[in-house]
Amino acid sequence: MSDNPIPNETEGLPPFIKSWRQMYGIVIGTLAVLMLLFYAMMRYFE
């Protein structure tokens, strides 16, 4: 349990990611890519 009242803003991030803003960008970007892939797959096979 962390007793530090001021959290380190980069704590918990994977080593190749510099900020939480970047991490959230990756999550939203992945969602967009997944939707595009699903759409492309649907159109390709329909």
Next chain:
Amino acid sequence: MSFIDWIVLIGTLSFIIIYGIYRSRGKQNIDDYLIAGQSLPWYHVCFSVMATQASAITFLSAPGQGFADGMRFVQFYFGLPLAMVVLSITFVPIFHRLKVFTAYEFLESRFDSRVRIFTVILFLLSRGLSTGLSIYAPSIILATILGWDLAWTNALMGSLVLIYTVTGGTKAISHTHLQQMLIVTVAMFVAGYMVVHLLPSEVGFVDALKIAGKAGRLNTIDFHFDPNSRYNIWSGLIGGFFLQLSYFGTDQSQVGRYLTGESIGQSRLGLVMNGLLKIPMQFLILLVGVLVFVYYQYNPAPLFFNKVETDKLKNSQYASEYQSLEEKHQTAVSNQRVAVEGLAKALDTHNEASIAQWQTALKESDESQKQLKKDAVSLIKKNNPTADTSDVNYVFLRFVLDRLPIGLIGLLIAVIFSASMGSIAAAYNSLASTTVVDLYKRMYKKDASDNHYLTVTRIATIGWGLFCIVVAQYASKLGSMIEAVNILGSLFYGVILGIFLVAFYFKNIGGKATFWGSILAEIGVVLCWWYDIMAFLWLNVVGCLLVIAFAWVLQKAKISD
């Protein structure tokens, strides 16, 4: 089930239970018991929230949905990654910094005890009843298909988790969640591989996708906006966002999982990784169902997958009518086999005219089989008004039992139990912790010892376990009420989320305005549902927005605290 399947089933479940008890051994205080001493790394948080959300019915019903309705259900989860981002930015830091055990403690420090107790009652009501149904839903399917006694299956499903939930608390739950997700993932990949393996030798994975696509089963994205359509990209992104934000942000069964993170960063990472993994996982589960659909294009599918009900029908006064439907079904199946082989050949030769011709034939055969199934359901209902006619829940399990090899059957039944145990354990734990922290400690015994609260929480866990098992036992008698209880979550989640959003983002709105605003909003949501104005996902959006609007207006009208 064979002897080996029983060994695999009992061995897998015993391993999970023993592992849970082993990992949580040693002396525990109330911190350890409720939030694992906030000591767990991100991957525990991630798999724990995933295992809590994925109930047994996910692995029974979702492949069936893929089989019957295609991939469009995946859109339901599009709002989830967005919700994970909002949670990580807003909810996680606040809950961690306030060092709360439950989400509802925060409401009293922000508003007053009235708002806290009102929200706690909404949560206990909806979670207690829905956990009973989480026990009943897979039990009725397993009992029906395997010929087990329903009451004992309910009791077994609901009580197995009590063994490690009562003794080990949250730590045991989180450790077993990791194992459960591992078993579930491996088993679903093996099941997917086996379906492709069982297809005719000339049909590979890509050929199967082509056939599924031509049969309209790869309908992953629907841009058409219709508030009454349950699954399209807009209901998934907007309605799904509000539902997931509400579920993960305000339902203690989930809040209790990410409060176990050893720091704000570990809890955040667990949640955003859930945002990355959930949609692909759900996509793969649905895809298994779509592959089962392709399998049944080459092999005769039963008219109705719940064999127990069709056997009853064959011995009833409706036997001849059912026989006639069976004969029509056989003809449709023969036509379907001709159509799918014709389509496969046309796809190989890239003959567009022929592809269109066989695609139409396949869709016609599909439609005629759907109509025959509807007719069979009507007969089943006439013969047995209380029969379970939701055939999609039986598709995957019937396929597993009829077509998969010995050993794998036991493993997949173990998956259903594991998934069920994962979500039920988290629910028991959250119900007990909310009862003790928000009601018992708040209203009856404020300054007791750590040991006292630990004992009371253990007793509350057993109490809620028994309550949920009793709800499961009576669920079959609820009849059409089951559907009403299923949407119970959407009736309350939006309002609860609205209360939390007012707390976070509208600092000038006080407790009295929020309390009366949320009561008015709840009435509004119930009216929307009662008059069937919109699909249930939108109730979450309406509930949330109404709380904010009413609370804001009441505050402006100078309702004093």
